[in-house]
Amino acid sequence: MGLMKTLSCAVLAALTVCGTQAANAGDFVNSTLWGIYSNNVMFGPHPAENGYLELEYFGQKGPVDLYGYFDAPKYFGGNRNIKGVWDKDSSKLFMEHEPKLSMNRLTGKDLSVGPFKDWFLAADWIVDAGTTTDSRQNTLYYGVGTSIDTHTKLGMNVNLYAKQQWENYGAANAYTSNDGGRLQVQFFYPLHTFENGASLNYFTFSNYDFGSKLGDKTEGGYRTNEAFVSTHVFSYNMKHLRLFTAARYFHNGGQWKDGATTSWGDMLTNNGWGYYVAAGYQF
Template identity: 55%
Template sequence: MTFSRPRRVCFGALSLLLCCSTQLLAAPAVATDSAQGETASPAAQQTENRSPYLSSWYNQDLTLIGSKDISFGPQPVDDVYLEYEYFGRKGPFELYGYIDVPKVLGIGNSHDSGVWDRGSPLFMEHEPRISLDQLTGRSLAFGPFKEWYLAFDWIYDHGSSQASRQNTLYAGFGTDIETHTPVLLSANLYGRRQWENYGAANENSWDGYRAQLKYIWPLARFDNGASLTYVGFTNFDFGSQLGDEPGRTANATVSTNVLLYAFTHLRFMFAARHFHNGGNWRDGTELNFGEGDFEGRSNGWGYYAGVGYQF
């Protein structure tokens, strides 16, 4: 049995973490700070007249990203893509999302396709959370857990056919965790509802779970106004029925590590991401997608570099 290869990677959750680094270096963490990413920079939190951005709470940016050896499928992908991203916190609603234009410059390896060569014209992800503390009007904090949320993550890849399309909803609960250090920490636990999934056997079912941990550590602030921040997150997917299929696994882990060098508008980043059974593919399995046998590679390191502008 063969499967279509995934077209895109999930990078926007990482960019979400990067957006709040300026504030973290400018002031101590407060109760509403979260590694999930709803915290804006100090300039964005000022009045509309003084903010260098278009909104005092709704943050946007455009980023050009180059990636290499990205193993969300059994054939590592190299790509250069454009990403539009937004995030913000308004009342109980923590908003986040991004839209990617794959292979926007026509640059990618033989396993990559995008908007110009009959691949997916867009890949998007939206990760809203809703504060249960604010909905109930009372603090639900206890121990190290500062605030609780209903948490969602919707991923959609608009492939040209069902075999090249993904439509996944993660739904569950999230929390922000007090570390008593400059490090911000958030966690989410989801159940997965799967619709299209590149023709895989778990389509149109509730299938498995995801445990997610996100963390930010401000490192330095410089006289030129720039900041240096370490950010990261780890996704552990488990309990999938794909483990019953040849070449697939029930569990998968992706861990991402980033250094961000950022000004008020301009941002430069480098990321190293480690995959273990990326996309629930078993590393080293012999596969065939209709173009001859090959040995799948879903373990190892992938890399990203990007330059972006926040507005």
């Protein structure tokens, strides 16, 4: 849960910025069913362990790139710092959808400028469908993006978003319009193709959240206006079988201030590394 853009987005990155334009790929939509284990994930006030089920989709329809997933949190178990589908008053569904509209494909023209090969209108909609106010989130990021030609096998995307915040687990910035923004940088590099057709890839994306009002609105100084998360994924892809392992670095993850003490007396741990391992089947 929360490991955005794993193997599927890496495939899209390869299509759009590694020298093969997605316009040549034609329309397609694929989906993968994942079993994922994560530990030391720091989006909440305490590090969470989570074994969960995920249905992920990705593809292209005309000028639109598609990516998203649906998670069943704590489906296989986890620690007490997260509640899931089998718990009372908890999250039953976590989902994220990230459509991108290609200006090159929409207009049918090459709008590249120097190394900037394509331009996008981009969105990122995150929903945690919890059963209580404290277990619900509804956040929309919206903005622009570009794919960058590095003249190597290294693919690169950059997105710049503004943020609209609705529900946010009962936090002080709930229902705040224009609650800051997010700078997102993505890299994809194909490491090796094996004789059996399988591929080994490296994919990384980093999110810097800035300009939020959450820290200013929260008494006690234990929330922040900024946060940084950087995720590093190694994936092994066969025709249907998908495997990945990932490390994710958090700095004030979830806009919780590392080392601060909350109003209910807990000391926060929100800096450091979290880990993921997963196996999936692509349909």
